[in-house]
Amino acid sequence: xxxxxxxxxxxxxxxxxxxxxxxxxxxxxxxxxxxxxxxxxxxxxxxxxxxxxxxxxxxxxxxxxxxxxxxxxxxxxxxxxxxxxxxxxxxxxx
Amino acid sequence: xxxxxxxxxxxxxxxxxxxxxxxxxxxxxxxxxxxxxxxxxxxxxxxxxxxxxxxxxxxxxxxxxxxxxxxxxxxxxxxxxxxxxxxxxxxxxxxxxxxxxxxxxxxxxxxxxxxxxxxxxxxxxxxxxxxxxxxxxxxx
Numbered sequence: 001x002x003x004x005x006x007x008x009x010x011x012x013x014x015x016x017x018x019x020x021x022x023x024x025x026x027x028x029x030x031x032x033x034x035x036x037x038x039x040x041x042x043x044x045x046x047x048x049x050x051x052x053x054x055x056x057x058x059x060x061x062x063x064x065x066x067x068x069x070x071x072x073x074x075x076x077x078x079x080x081x082x083x084x085x086x087x088x089x090x091x092x093x094x
Numbered sequence: 095x096x097x098x099x100x101x102x103x104x105x106x107x108x109x110x111x112x113x114x115x116x117x118x119x120x121x122x123x124x125x126x127x128x129x130x131x132x133x134x135x136x137x138x139x140x141x142x143x144x145x146x147x148x149x150x151x152x153x154x155x156x157x158x159x160x161x162x163x164x165x166x167x168x169x170x171x172x173x174x175x176x177x178x179x180x181x182x183x184x185x186x187x188x189x190x191x192x193x194x195x196x197x198x199x200x201x202x203x204x205x206x207x208x209x210x211x212x213x214x215x216x217x218x219x220x221x222x223x224x225x226x227x228x229x230x231x232x233x234x
Contacts, residue, residue, distance in 0.1 A: 059127075059128055060128075062120060062127075062128050062129060062133075063128075065116060066133075066137070069109075069113055069116070069137065069140060070140070073140055073143065073144055073147070076102065076144070076147055076148070077147055080147055083097075084097075087147060087231070088143075088146045088147060088150070088151055088227070088231030089150050089151070089231075090150060090151045090152060090231075090232060091150055091151075091152050092097070092149065092150040092153075
């Protein structure tokens with residue numbers, strides 16, 4: 001019973017990831033694609049959490065925090081590139 | 095043009111601390127759980143990259159005043175010394191030792207020389223990643 005609930009939740013998250021993938025491919029502007037990729041990363045965290053419940057293991061809990069950090073840094077780097085044209089500048093007060 | 099990134103910079107000041115603590119936890123849990131020197135080094139360099147993105151290279155050099163090329167060398171030195179130490183006392187290369195100690199706060203702990211080898215891996219990974227990112231970011 002519990003396993004069926006987890007599987008249904010996984011199917012729902014997969015559907016939402018497909019919808020986000022549509023936005024990544026179709027999205028008219030680049031910020032649309034960046035936000036869709038960020039949300040895909042967050043959905044991936046949910047998938048990992050559900051699968052670690054399904055497999056009954058603690059081994060993937062680090063991956064969840066890791067993906068959160070990586071999605072944050074990646075989105076910030078993309079946002080700064082879109083705003084300024086360079087990601088790491090030497091002196092920002094120049 | 096001066097830009098105002100106060101939300102990003104304040105979030106970075108909190109997040110960098112959490113990310114580095116996570117990296118230290120990954121580094122020390124490598125023997126019994128998932129983690130180790132490689133992932134810990136990558137996450138540490140991710141924290142430094144976050145500082146570089148939110149501020150700039152000059153500020154990042156002021157916050158972390160380390161020449162990352164020296165970090166690669168010292169990591170290789172630590173790892174190779176851990177490998178060579180058993181040779182000096184007549185054991186095969188890369189033999190590791192461990193024993194249980196009674197530490198003040200933590201209690202009974204198993205201290206393993208594989209941690210020193212992992213420390214070398216950690217330093218090399220941080221050094222290589224930051225050298226790549228810094229030298230790409232600096233070039234105009």
